[in-house]
Amino acid sequence: MSEPNYRWPARDKRRVMGTRVNRIDGPAKVSGRGKYGSDINQPGMLFAALLTCPHAHARVRSVDIKEAQALKGVTAVEVMSGPGTVIQWAGTEVAAVAALTEEIARDAVRRIKVDYEVLSHAVKEEDLKAAGGRSKPAGEVLVGDPDDAFKKADVISEGEYGIPVLQHCCLEPHGQVVMWKGDTIEYWPSTQNVSGIGGDLAQSLSIPAANVHVRQDHVGGGFGSKFSADRWGVVAAKLSKASGGRPVKLFLDRRTELEIAGSRPSGFARIRLGARKDGTIIAWESQSWGTSGPGGGGVAATQLPYVFVNIPNKRVNHTGVITHTGPARAWRAPNHPQASFLTCCAIEDLAAKLNLDPLEVFDRNFQYTARPEVYRAQLRKAAELSEWEKLWHPRGQAGPGPVKRGLGIGVATWGGLGHASDCRTTIHPDGSVEVELGSQDLGTGTRTVIAMVAAETLGLSVGQIQVKIGDNRYPPSGGSGGSTTVGGVAVSTRKSTMNALQKLLEAVAPALGVSADQLEAVDGRIQVRGNPAKSLTWKAACQKLGVKPIVEMGRNDPKNPMGMISQGVGGIQIADVSVDVETGVVKLNRLVAVQDCGLIINPKTAESQVYGACIMSICGALFEERIMCQQTGRFLNADMEFYKLAGIDDIGEIIVHLDITPEHDARGVIGLGEPPVVPGIAAIANAVANAIGVRVPRVPLTPDRVLAALEGRRA
Amino acid sequence: MQAFEYASPTTLKEALSLLGERWGEVDVLAGGTDLLSLMKDYVHTPKRVVNIKGIAELGGIRRTPAGLRIGATVTLDELLASPVVRTEYPSLWTAADGVRSPQIRNMGTVGGDLCQRPRCWYFRLGYGLLAQKDGTSLVVNGENKYHAIFGGGPAYFVSASSLGPALVALGAKVRLASASGARELSVEEFFVIPKSDAEREIALRPNEILTEILVPPATGVRNATYEVRHKEALDWPLATASVTLRMKGATVESARVVMGHVAPIPWVAREAERLLAGKTITEEVAEQAGKAAVAGARPLSQNGYKVRLAQVAVKRALLAAARGKA
Structure with missing residues (x-):
């Protein structure tokens, strides 16, 4: 028999895909029965704590662990930054202790004596001029003739904008329980990378990857920061071994989590736009800078202008600034929110300068994007949902009273091609079905989507599918980064379940007196195509297997997407804010998100992704920033008190519109995790400028910054 | 946190006998919403913790001829559930409601609200109450957007108390008990500006427990609190104002205007x-009063905006009080 037709069923033929299914692990999560890595407790488990460096830049002269070792209840001490090590950021791990209780481990850590040679540090990058020798210019990108274009421009708009370093701030901190006994390691990490993290740990410990068994049912947030085993994973394994193979639990405390376990690069820029009177941009010039910690980094010159990539004349410079701060990790849509903010603010300022409606200016310049018609349609939809026509006013003309309302636009793009993924489906003779992948559910609904694809293919209900993920003994599936998971697991599940079904149909065909290719799986039955009267129940059909279950594989190969997955999406968001100009307090009334993402398997969890992304954007626009102290070199708000995140009362109304059309559907499955987190900060910043009549150059839009902009000075 | 001895007495007398003579030896535990963080961060390392939640006489809200008696615990x-507080002391009610975490409110x-330690990030990182390094203030030369605009140093933290400004404005008193007796202080006197790291920001002595708060009757007064908040969800206010107006008809006979989160007290x-x-x-009068309230402010490098916020808070608190009933 030839290879089955794996293609997605036509839209009107789908029974499960495209319906709003509650996430299947919801009850486990809300009841607490679902266990996260930090919930794992094992018999005889030890607790570990880290000693971290309080200096941003220092050389370790000596580490004396004798007193820690001598404390009753301590089972092992490991030095992580030995003599001679140069520490490049505060919070760096210096030593780790395993003990019978967390309290003993923490007390033991305080008995470790470290002699530091404190070196000079620099932890700030907002002022490029002050960076001096810490600047790393990346080289100029030149397209067309910007000098000539600026001369010909009817108007030149200039501005300076900035977005600070943010943290991942995972609700569940990084960490793991790990047990290194004999030759093998049992490993319960908090990770986005179930199939890959075991090999990473094994490499650091010089043991075979095959000897590491990884398990994780649930993860409390990763956002791009939880792919590798990390130094704390490696040291926890070593502490376990040194403690006779007892399991060791080591999770970062909140301060350390924020200091060292992930940050997003800052993005600052001076931008000049040259344009015609009608708002058509003809020239772009930008000097951007930012830091990702010791490596310099920031938004790459190739990422500006964002989305409007085909502006004909461009001069783009970027300078990375080296700082003694915790290094950046991939943060949900790396660099896109920053690039969107910088670009969209500059365009909104141009529109204001020309006294044009930004809707018109964005629309006109979509000609410079890869998908002009998609963006135009999305902008129209977003304008409709945000009541733009009724609520928008020219910049600063919000009317009387201390509370000013305004609207603003942000745009996004993303890839989202499904990653490599293998899936194994088992159909048991009793009719039960297992679908196994070494994948993970970051909270996005991956489990649910796998169950839906399997149910669709096998003609069963979602509840009849046992989804097994979160174990590296299952077939390998990619790490969850780049919005690649849904495409990857959807295709591998589709193929695997279809291959298994094929085998089942072959086994059943003789009983129904037709060939297998005349059978189909529908509504819990195997039936002759077009003749439901001639059928077997799923259970009866599976009984024909005798004693041997069907086990079939399926693979997604991103190099051969077979029309089932693709990449490249756009999104538009419009924010509606109210600003109290006496206090500078910004309140979000509404955030409208219009997003395309190909074929949508579960609109409910897809929308949920967009809601979550919008909330993250609101946090970034109004609240979040890492506050570094140059005197002490410390990250002062490495907590959840002054590192501010929105609460439910700060969010306002979020309207999600998934751009579901036959054309988008035909593109197949595309990832959605990242794109909706891109445009919100730009939209909110532009809405505030529209409300109060002046640009607040830097986010978050805190009362001090808003008041300073109103008073014409910098905060 | 450092290991400690734990006591859970059921009488005030017993609790008082367990206290120390010097700060740092013994900490009193009530809700624990601040103390546990201080201990986990090793800012406080008490040898003994005395839980006072089991002492029945420290609880309860009671109306007396002298006003409202609120137990420390x-x-x-x-x-917030007290109808008297809600209707007669809206300034106090609003201030309590400003603690936007149900967990913390529960x-x-x-008493803990009045006795909690400052939230200054340098203090919480272990640089001491006055946050000095090599004799100079880390606050003055560093990150001070949430710090004091009044007081003139050397303390630049802001009093974290949510209820303090409202209680000062209402003319409330606190009762402080020790093994040798009890004393009363006005809430205004209870808060002090420390001059050294060894001092505290409240007049409580290490051998005392704050047992109750006495708020005078609200007859003939209007009162209100306004908080300027960056976030609606749990967050420290940036500036607040609590006002109490003794009215004679439509005219203010006397006023109390107290700002919060702008000074060490x-x-x-x-x-x-x-x-x-x-x-x-x-x-117009409210606007003028707001301006007068902040006339003496001396902001630091990053907190000039708080002058404006305090001014607006005073104005809005006055207008809210004027709208309320006497």
Whole structure:
């Protein structure tokens, strides 16, 4: 028999895909029965704590662990930054202790004596001029003739904008329980990378990857920061071994989590736009800078202008600034929110300068994007949902009273091609079905989507599918980064379940007196195509297997997407804010998100992704920033008190519109995790400028910054 | 946290006998919403912790001829549930409601609110109450957007108490008990500006327990609190104002105007109080009072905006009080 037709069923033929299914692990999560890595407790488990460096830049002269070792209840001490090590950021791990209780481990850590040679540090990058020798210019990108274009421009708009370093701030901190006994390691990490993290740990410990068994049912947030085993994973394994193979639990405390376990690069820029009177941009010039910690980094010159990539004349410079701060990790849509903010603010300022409606200016310049018609349609939809026509006013003309309302636009793009993924489906003779992948559910609904694809293919209900993920003994599936998971697991599940079904149909065909290719799986039955009267129940059909279950594989190969997955999406968001100009307090009334993402398997969890992304954007626009102290070199708000995140009362109304059309559907499955987190900060910043009549150059839009902009000075 | 001895007495007498003579030896535990963080961060390393939640006489809200008696271990949630507080002391009610965490309202106590330590990030990182390094202030030369605009140093933290400004404005007193007896202080006197790291920001002595708060009757007064908040969800206010107006008809006979989160203590705006006497509260008068309240502010490098916020808070609190009933 030839290879089955794996293609997605036509839209009107789908029974499960495209319906709003509650996430299947919801009850486990809300009841607490679902266990996260930090919930794992094992018999005889030890607790570990880290000693971290309080200096941003220092050389370790000596580490004396004798007193820690001598404390009753301590089972092992490991030095992580030995003599001679140069520490490049505060919070760096210096030593780790395993003990019978967390309290003993923490007390033991305080008995470790470290002699530091404190070196000079620099932890700030907002002022490029002050960076001096810490600047790393990346080289100029030149397209067309910007000098000539600026001369010909009817108007030149200039501005300076900035977005600070943010943290991942995972609700569940990084960490793991790990047990290194004999030759093998049992490993319960908090990770986005179930199939890959075991090999990473094994490499650091010089043991075979095959000897590491990884398990994780649930993860409390990763956002791009939880792919590798990390130094704390490696040291926890070593502490376990040194403690006779007892399991060791080591999770970062909140301060350390924020200091060292992930940050997003800052993005600052001076931008000049040259344009015609009608708002058509003809020239772009930008000097951007930012830091990702010791490596310099920031938004790459190739990422500006964002989305409007085909502006004909461009001069783009970027300078990375080296700082003694915790290094950046991939943060949900790396660099896109920053690039969107910088670009969209500059365009909104141009529109204001020309006294044009930004809707018109964005629309006109979509000609410079890869998908002009998609963006135009999305902008129209977003304008409709945000009541733009009724609520928008020219910049600063919000009317009387201390509370000013305004609207603003942000745009996004993303890839989202499904990653490599293998899936194994088992159909048991009793009719039960297992679908196994070494994948993970970051909270996005991956489990649910796998169950839906399997149910669709096998003609069963979602509840009849046992989804097994979160174990590296299952077939390998990619790490969850780049919005690649849904495409990857959807295709591998589709193929695997279809291959298994094929085998089942072959086994059943003789009983129904037709060939297998005349059978189909529908509504819990195997039936002759077009003749439901001639059928077997799923259970009866599976009984024909005798004693041997069907086990079939399926693979997604991103190099051969077979029309089932693709990449490249756009999104538009419009924010509606109210600003109290006496206090500078910004309140979000509404955030409208219009997003395309190909074929949508579960609109409910897809929308949920967009809601979550919008909330993250609101946090970034109004609240979040890492506050570094140059005197002490410390990250002062490495907590959840002054590192501010929105609460439910700060969010306002979020309207999600998934751009579901036959054309988008035909593109197949595309990832959605990242794109909706891109445009919100730009939209909110532009809405505030529209409300109060002046640009607040830097986010978050805190009362001090808003008041300073109103008073014409910098905060 | 450092290992400690734990005591859970059921009488005040027993609790008092367990206290120390010097700060740092013994900590009193009520709601624990602040103390546990201090201990986990090793900012406090007590040898003994005395839990006072089991002492029945420290609880309860009771109306007396002298006013409202609020036990020290009354939770913020209990305070908010009190109809008397809600109707007669809206300034106190609003201030308690400003603690936007149900968990903290459920656990945190009125006494604890007054006794909690400052949130200054340098203090919490272990640089001491005055946050000095090599004799200079880390606050003055560093990150000070949330710090004091009044007081003039050397302390630049802001009093974290949510209820303090309202209680000062209402003329409330606290009762402090020790093994040798009890004393009463006005809430205004209870808060002090420390001059050294060894001092505390409250007048409580290490051998004392704050047992109750006495709020005078609200007859003939209007009161209100306004908080300027960056976030609606749990967050420290950036500036607040609590006002109490003794009215004679539509005219203010005397006023108390107290600002919060702008100084190491609840900051009494005497200029504003003088200005208000004999006036009727109008938008213009409230605006003038706000300006008068902040006339003496001395902001640091990054907190000039708080001057404006305090001014607006005073104005809006006055207008809210004027709208309320006497």
